[in-house]
Amino acid sequence: MHATQDARLFDASRSPPFSEPGSDAKSALLGLLVDELANGMLVINGQGRILYANLAARRELEHGAMMKDRDGELHLLSSAAGKAFQGAREKAMSGLRSLVTLSADDMNVTMAVIPLSAQSGVLCEHIALFLSRASVCESGVLGCFARSYSLTLTEQRVLVFLCHCLSTPEIAIQMKIAVSTVRSHVRSLCIKTSCCGVRELIQRVAVLPPLSVPSLVPVH
Numbered sequence: 001m002h003a004t005q006d007a008r009l010f011d012a013s014r015s016p017p018f019s020e021p022g023s024d025a026k027s028a029l030l031g032l033l034v035d036e037l038a039n040g041m042l043v044i045n046g047q048g049r050i051l052y053a054n055l056a057a058r059r060e061l062e063h064g065a066m067m068k069d070r071d072g073e074l075h076l077l078s079s080a081a082g083k084a085f086q087g088a089r090e091k092a093m094s095g096l097r098s099l100v101t102l103s104a105d106d107m108n109v110t111m112a113v114i115p116l117s118a119q120s121g122v123l124c125e126h127i128a129l130f131l132s133r134a135s136v137c138e139s140g141v142l143g144c145f146a147r148s149y150s151l152t153l154t155e156q157r158v159l160v161f162l163c164h165c166l167s168t169p170e171i172a173i174q175m176k177i178a179v180s181t182v183r184s185h186v187r188s189l190c191i192k193t194s195c196c197g198v199r200e201l202i203q204r205v206a207v208l209p210p211l212s213v214p215s216l217v218p219v220h
Helices: 003-009 025-035 055-063 079-093 142-148 153-163 168-175 179-193 198-206
Strands: 041-045 050-053 067-070 073-076 098-104 107-115 126-131
Touching (some): 025 055, 041 055, 079 126, 142 198, 153 179, 179 198
Antiparallel strands (some): 041 050, 107 126
């Protein structure tokens, strides 16, 4: 992505279709590809101006509690995060990678700040930002995982609660069922997925491809 493309790279509503006049087919294909990811991805310049944002990042910019797009510039809503990000951005311009923690409403998201430059000693003017997913279960392929192992809807609910680190008694309260019933569902989950325990089960879900949940087209 080059600075001369800045005006058309950032579109808060859509990625350019292949048939758009003047659009580069490879750039359009890349835009469609990164829009499928559940992780937010942005490219900014050294002054913090947004050059590109994938669909997950655009959703965060428009509706999230972590960051906003203010006249084309990235603005972090937490003053502490903003200060940490400024330091990370300065390091990235010098070629160094950093991690910044964003916090809001009891939710923490990690941002990786990565310089996009292959030349050492040259000031980096393009910086990539990668956001972590809010949850292990935030994946568009979780439904595929459930179908692959013939999980029931109740087992899927239990799995989601497990991925959110709820204990068996807490899940029982959330689902308004007995603790023994939750344990039965957990055993069934482990048997169906051939996992030795909850830790392995959650790890199996954590390494699923980080695809966003489709809004219109289902993932098969």
